[in-house]
Amino acid sequence: MAELKPAERMKIKRHDMPNQDPDQRRSNYEEVALGYSLETAREEAERCLQCKDPKCVQGCPVGVLIPQFIKALREGDMVQAVKWMKVKNNLPAVCGRVCPQEVQCEGNCILGKKGEAVAIGRLERFVGDYELSHRTCPMVKAKKTGNKVAVVGSGPAGLTCAVDVAREGHDVTLFESLHGPGGVLIYGIPEFRLPKSVVHGEISYAAECLCIDIKTDHVIGRSFTLDELLHDFDAVFLGTGAGLPSFMRIPGINLNGVMSANEFLTRVNLMKAYQFPDYDTPVRLGKKVAVVGAGNVAMDAVRCSQRLLSLEAKRTGGTPGEAHIVYRRSKDEVPARAEEVHHAEEEGVIFNFLTNPIEILGDDKRNVRALRCVRMELGEPDASGRRKPVEIKGSEFDMEVDTVIMALGTNPNPIVFVDAEGLERTKYGTAVADHETGRTKKERVWAGGDVVTGAATVISAMGAGKRAAADINRFLKGEADWQ
């Protein structure tokens, strides 16, 4: 393509993402977004104005070199595009799929001010997928230093830190309590949004190119304590996430059929309950499911429910059940990614806004029978600026359901802090760590990701892993003392 003028670039329309048809995808687990073709990707890349002061980069928590990789992509130099990408982001195939781009890179893109932003996430996914299938392998390990680093937790924070530390020639051991690495990417985010083959691809690539030793089934705090790790390793990074579920304090929470979103998503994604009985772990939903909450976790839980119910109907020839979202605020306050809400609606999920559960009712077998709710209305703005929902008196009603899934936010799991004298934590249970360096109050221990911030995003966890890795590398080189 000949070099275009800015006005010509701005005339090109943003390219839609080809998606699986909603009627079809609601009863399968295959990926919804099918990905750009090379032609579409290059045309979309033509839209970028190559700003001198690229606002998009400021919107990205790790500062991906966006104009650079887009330029290489539109020139068809994929190897170079991958190289630019990997300067800041080890997991582009993941981030391109799950970042809330509309509030990050794309939210800042100059084109978005008047029209539609460059589809940075989709281009990033394209580059990441190219790399996964072609393995140009720009990750090289420096000469062995003999230093040993332990990374605890194999989610995005731990993986990123492990990769950046291993590159410098240090020996990295990655400890993970579950049987597979990946953190939320494996046990939380469903296959149809982030295929597990993509995550496995990214992980095994890092492990093979950089010889990172991944030890699964190792629960730190139990098999080894933090203090024991400090004895054997020169530095320890904690990226243990925020996996502890919370339940609402309402009556009926221990009835059969009430689950945390973590339990439900772990059964479905990590244990592959949607393939029961070929896989051993079952999940039981009944006909009607209510998911309480409206964040990413709630959207994933309700879309998994919708699929399980449709699959069941297909198998038995019956009518499919219903999957509901129950949320106490209105649609404007929904915290989930816009694309996820849109996809859920297309797939037939029913949204109940301004609705708050107050009790779960059971039958004589202690199985869930109904969710008692009240209607809400929006009152005055609260401290966060959001309008506070208040109960409408006398508006109680019962929603008949078989399953209630609580998607209410999570806290850090305290197991890792057993025998971790001196490691300071906040009253929410999060580890106290410096934002720039990741250093905790305990010598030679760094932390980052959800364990520090509470539940956040994949890319912010990666950013924290990256900053901590840089500081660990400086520390091990003797360029920065522990003070």
Added chain:
Amino acid sequence: MYKILSKEVLSNVVKLMEIEAPHVARKAAAGQFVIVRIDEFGERIPLTIADYDREKGSITIIFQELGKSTMQLGKLNPGDSLVSFAGPLGHPTEIENFGTVVCMGGGVGIAPIYPIARALKEAGNKVISIIGARTKELIFWEEKMRAVSDELIVCTDDGSHGRKSLVTEPLKEILDNKNNTIAKVWAIGPAIMMKFVTIATRPYNVPTIVSLNTIMIDGTGMCGGCRVLLEDGAQFVCVDGPEFNGHKVDWDNLLSRLSFYKNEEKQAVEHYEHTCRIDGATVKGRE
């Protein structure tokens, strides 16, 4: 991969295996458990640490063949391997010299009660043990239990071995005997047995420790599937337990939660037996 070092058949449905898992053995203690996964398709099942050998780096598990996973596990042999083995999980048993204590094991619960009885004996307690099962074939480790107990009572429901009674009967007699001051009771076995033990000890106000066997997934506090209702709210068995004050447990809630997946468990066994018949020795058509 975690290798099976040895296997012993304790009764027609109860089997013992020693598994190579140095990362678990180095810290394991009585009362803790492991989470095991047999193959890539397997579920994560919790099993108590029945014994450990730190030098060899091995853990002994004892399991009863109840459903698909334990049946499949029972078919494996020394030299075979398991894909996951995580632990030690949960809190160890609190061992002290309490005075005179009663240790009760029902069915496969004899396995986990053994290391507890041994540790209590070593700590200087007078240990009275009561073990029981439906029938003679299901009783194992009688001599091992005798060796660590000052007194051992064996019961079977059908009277085929030892005394014909439920384990709660001799317990009541011991509690009634004015010459005994029982400081504490441990009971491990089917939930229904533990429930009745706590009912038996309640009028005497004897602290009663039970080890709860809820359905689990991760075993590290992440899912909440193992939660149990206590007098003062819900707790997670995998991280807050597995041992609890039995007098505080809402047993009916526990029993109903245990049976929630009954249909699926049955379906899993049928599927397993079906594919086994088709494929002979291979499981699900894959090695």
